[in-house]
Amino acid sequence: MSTPTPRAPHLRVGADGEAQAAAYLQAQGLALLERNYRCRAGELDLIMRDDRGVVVFVEVRVRSNPDYGGPLASITPRKQRRLARAAAHWLQARRLTHQALCRFDVVAFSADGQPEWLRNAFSAAP
Template identity: 40%
Template sequence: MTSGHLQTGSASEDIALAHLEEHGLILVDKNVRFKAGEIDLICLDGKELVFVEVRFRKDERFGRAAETVTRAKQRKVIKAAALFLQSNRQWENHIMRFDVIGMNSHHEIEWIKGAFLATV
């Protein structure tokens, strides 16, 4: 990934986090990486531990950003979430939720709560 992509990704994650915080979510961790996959944002929404995949798409001619979260990406996020819970036992009794935030170049946000389940 080029540094331009990293900067865009980081900026998108910051905007997504601000949006989530405006809606009452509390940041637990961000950019959590394991060999199996990575999680952009982990937030607390009441009693739900929310694993958030953030996607940015400059040009939506071929679909919205949120649509780019493939089954393979979902599996990686789910594996990473399981590893996170194994190493952070204080969260193991929380309900898990997997959300996707898609964003375009105008910073319009599409937030899909419960975008996928851990059974993928």
Template identity: 45%
Template sequence: MNDAAVLTAARPPTAPHLDLGRRGEQMAARYLQKQGFIVLSRNWRCREGELDLVVTDRNTLVVCEVKTRAGDRFGDPTEAVTPAKVARIRRITGQWLSAHCVNWCTVRFDVIAIVLAPPGAMCLRHYPGAF
């Protein structure tokens, strides 16, 4: 068996909800780029958690939480952005600013909610300044 086969065989399959989340983040990044934003970070991680997207329009730094659902069975995607999650995103944003030596800028927090249902259809809603 060659090295490539060993590496491929050792990689565990990805959970479907993680694939859905990645797809949603890709769609959100493309949407924001079409709106004129520049993507600075995707899935930026630190000890406390992760920022889905950090973008800029050259005037404002926008931290965007992306929530993707395969349907409405579990409610609207925005319902998952709880006050505790908002507080964590704000703390992580401070760490992103520090890690990237950004001393001062206007920061806005957005939510992008994506519902992919029925198959092949997509509904993307952008909530600027959502929290």
């Protein structure tokens, strides 16, 4: 029987950030639908639903070193397009494309560990 390989430190930090973000958003009234959805188009960290039924695709960013820019600076237009394609894939796989209202939020953690929640952080428009 083999022992599982330990996760790289940056992967542990990311997973911890996602868990903290999920707990934070649930405390704010959002319901967790899915975590770490992967498809060919990309990965969605958290998929949640707010109290009005809006599907919320959440990108979680954790940055411990401010020298590389803040957590929000890393969500480039290219990354936004990948997230939008992955979200479209998720919606289509669940046959929700015509009825679901959705938005893209970001939960960012900086060095102090406090979450910053940005609702409607970007649009899925090309």
